[in-house]
Amino acid sequence: MTTPLIPPHNHDIEAKTLASVMIDPDGAWPHVSELPAQAFTSHQARALYRAMTDLHAQGQPLDAPELLLQRAVQNGDGAPMNPAYLTGVLASEMTAFYVQHYVSTLRDLHGRREAMTLAFRFAHHAAHGDLPEEDLRTLASQIGTTLENRRHTGTTTHATAIDAALADLDLRTPNAISTGYRDLDDAILGFERGALYVLAARPAMGKTGLGYSFALNAARNGHDVIVASLEMTARQLATRALATAASVDLSRIRQRTTTAPERERLHAHAARTRNLPVTYLEATDQTGLSIARDTRNHHAHGHCDLLLIDYLQLIESGRPGSENRVQEVGTISRNLKKLALELQIPVIVLSQLSRAVETRPNHRPQLSDLRESGAIEQDADTVMFIYRDEYYNPGTDQQGTAEIIIGKQRSGPIGSVHLSYSAEYVRFGNLSRTT
Numbered sequence: 001m002t003t004p005l006i007p008p009h010n011h012d013i014e015a016k017t018l019a020s021v022m023i024d025p026d027g028a029w030p031h032v033s034e035l036p037a038q039a040f041t042s043h044q045a046r047a048l049y050r051a052m053t054d055l056h057a058q059g060q061p062l063d064a065p066e067l068l069l070q071r072a073v074q075n076g077d078g079a080p081m082n083p084a085y086l087t088g089v090l091a092s093e094m095t096a097f098y099v100q101h102y103v104s105t106l107r108d109l110h111g112r113r114e115a116m117t118l119a120f121r122f123a124h125h126a127a128h129g130d131l132p133e134e135d136l137r138t139l140a141s142q143i144g145t146t147l148e149n150r151r152h153t154g155t156t157t158h159a160t161a162i163d164a165a166l167a168d169l170d171l172r173t174p175n176a177i178s179t180g181y182r183d184l185d186d187a188i189l190g191f192e193r194g195a196l197y198v199l200a201a202r203p204a205m206g207k208t209g210l211g212y213s214f215a216l217n218a219a220r221n222g223h224d225v226i227v228a229s230l231e232m233t234a235r236q237l238a239t240r241a242l243a244t245a246a247s248v249d250l251s252r253i254r255q256r257t258t259t260a261p262e263r264e265r266l267h268a269h270a271a272r273t274r275n276l277p278v279t280y281l282e283a284t285d286q287t288g289l290s291i292a293r294d295t296r297n298h299h300a301h302g303h304c305d306l307l308l309i310d311y312l313q314l315i316e317s318g319r320p321g322s323e324n325r326v327q328e329v330g331t332i333s334r335n336l337k338k339l340a341l342e343l344q345i346p347v348i349v350l351s352q353l354s355r356a357v358e359t360r361p362n363h364r365p366q367l368s369d370l371r372e373s374g375a376i377e378q379d380a381d382t383v384m385f386i387y388r389d390e391y392y393n394p395g396t397d398q399q400g401t402a403e404i405i406i407g408k409q410r411s412g413p414i415g416s417v418h419l420s421y422s423a424e425y426v427r428f429g430n431l432s433r434t435t
Contacts, residue, residue: 020099044085180217191346200351201386209426219276223305230314234280311350330375383408
């Protein structure tokens with residue numbers, strides 16, 4: 001006979017945690033308040049914790065037994081809190097010195113209970129076959145994330161937010177990942193944590209080349225990068241990167257007509273870059289859910305500082321026929337923004353533009369040109385477009401230049417930045433600055 005599994009808990013630590021608050025409200029509550037109510041498994045402890053939460057919100061003291069008991073009785077959604085429980089907490093002979101240890105312990109136990117719940121749910125659906133395979137895989141990936149020692153519970157005090165803002169202000173440089181291009185860093189401050197970036201362009205503008213260069217520049221600076229390429233294989237992307245870095249025409253590589261010096265340069269650049277921390281997601285049936293799942297798994301092991309996706313319109317929802325394509329893309333873009341916030345990483349998504357760009361006298365892209373655009377424009381923190389005048393006007397004086405148009409920036413101005421561009425090698429670079 002199988003012994004029933006008992007969800008892990010520790011009622012003694014729950015009582016000690018609450019006693020810490022009553023002994024030292026100012027010192028203990030900032031730590032204890034990070035816990036969700038579900039971290040307390042004892043009905044009595046949870047009632048007392050909720051009473052403390054309500055009193056703190058009203059500016060009332062947390063070490064007044066009569067107020068706590070009154071509030072706990074008012075909040076009672078079952079048997080009210082027993083006064084004897086509060087008396088027992090008050091009688092605890094201890095200090096608040098170990099409150100952070102207590103909070104960490106309760107958070108870990110709560111995570112293990114959540115993992116058990118999801119695991120049982122997974123086993124149920126796996127046995128009955130009543131969930132689509134993609135949903136089942138996503139459910140499986142969520143089991144491990146419950147074990148992360150997460151601090152955010154959905155609420156933050158104004159004081160905490162102010163302290164975080166001041167900590168950012170005290171940094172000598174913006175807390176962001178460099179794009180690798182000086183003027184673009186000046187314009188958007190680099191790629192910030194929790195933000196969704198969209199890089200959009202018409203075909204042949206160099207969208208993949210610039211997006212991939214963002215990823216490689218981040219990796220060169222020691223950041224772990226995940227690349228989800230739905231259009232090209234990892235081998236194709238690596239070949240393009242080598243051709244760009246070694247100044248070798250990609251068509252010559254494909255035709256196997258490179259010279260000995262060119263091959264020597266390619267091998268030299270390969271040796272220098274082979275150990276860059278870049279991981280490719282290459283499954284042929286990638287969906288929005290699978291990309292999020294795989295990214296979470298890598299992030300849980302400390303191997304994801306930035307996610308690049310090439311490109312948005314190729315991502316499937318994994319649920320054919322459930323909604324039209326505009327709604328599908330909207331759902332995907334919203335989920336990518338949530339993923340950026342959840343993991344606190346920048347997510348860069350490449351996107352196509354509609355043919356409307358070609359029908360106007362001025363071919364510079366604008367926000368309305370985003371394909372299936374409504375949700376993309378709304379969800380993105382920053383939207384950038386690539387425009388090369390030489391593509392449309394061969395006689396232009398802007399030869400060898402790409403204009404990066406910042407069409408939207410949630411926390412900064414819009415405008416344009418110019419980079420050098422080599423069509424032969426699909427290479428973007430910093431323009432020379434005159435002093």
